[in-house]
Amino acid sequence: MDEKISLRDFGIKCEDEEAFSAAVIALRALLKGDPTDSFAWMTLGNAYKVLSRFGDARSAMDQALIHASDERRWMVMTRRAAVEEKSGHHEECEAWYERAFAEPDFSESRWPHVLRGANLLRLERFADAERLFRNATELASEYDEDDNNEAWHMLGVSLLAQERLEEAAEAFQRALEVNPESDISRKQLDGLKQVEVVRKMIADDSLPKVDRLV
Incomplete structure (x- = not known):
């Protein structure tokens, strides 16, 4: 899957919970054809997170990390951190951010710093x-x-x-x-x-x- 594809490519708006359920079905079907697609696993994990299906979100993110290229591992870890943040596990969230920031290919961009900082405020x-x-x-x-x-x-x-x-x-x-x-x-x-x-x-x-x- 092209890494520029997002849930919006399925006609999904962020506020539409029913559409996220449809996205889960579409992404799982896609992954049957290519179970090594890290980006699809990460997108599936994000959909599960929005639906508060945190166990499924963690499992999907685990698969995304297994199949991620070295330069993308940090990105999957930040998405996993977001799962822990939304589920209220802020210490676990920080642990994932710490791992992401320690990755050799971590991108020094603004948004991971802001998101990690927001979680640290909660702590x-x-x-x-x-x-x-x-x-x-x-x-x-x-x-x-x-x-x-x-x-x-x-x-x-x-x-x-x-x-x-x-x-x-x-x-x-x-x-x-x-x-x-x-x-x-x-x-x-x-x-x-x-x-x-x-x-x-x-x-x-x-x-x-x-x-x-x-």
């Missing part, structure tokens, strides 16, 4: 997540339609979790510079500005006086 490993998001802001994208708005935004989230408010505000501002339409980055930045106003009022002892309730 409350905020400094490690910050490092990955910073790396992501410096990497080129493989896709023309992609930008690094998400990398900057997630960097802001990781800094916010560490209570580094000024740095977080700078990251959200950079996210907005990349994508002025990002409502979520704008809301985070506006919230931080309000916090700064209150902090300044506290420092200046200029908060409104409130009568004590007795």
Whole structure:
């Protein structure tokens, strides 16, 4: 199967669960003809993941990894990590990302760093997540339609979790510079500005006086 083929080539939209079930049938039929097609196994595993059939997803990804070429192993591992992330197994997810990043042919592209960093946030490993998001802001994208708005935004989230408010505000501002339409980055930045106003009022002892309730 051509590696550019995706579920959309089966007429499937991501929000259509019934269509993913149809994709499973189509992909399994395809794999009967060529059971060594790593990309088809990986696509099947992704369809199972969307359907929350995690055992089947893991089995399909295992087959994808067995048949993957050396330069594609890291990609299968990141997809397997996504299965563990969606199933709520965040430690296992990180273990798969660690393996993927250690592969000799690992591609230094933006999206694996952002996805791994997001999982590390769930593990409350905020400094490690910050490092990955910073790396992501410096990497080129493989896709023309992609930008690094998400990398900057997630960097802001990781800094916010560490209570580094000024740095977080700078990251959200950079996210907005990349994508002025990002409502979520704008809301985070506006919230931080309000916090700064209150902090300044506290420092200046200029908060409104409130009568004590007795």
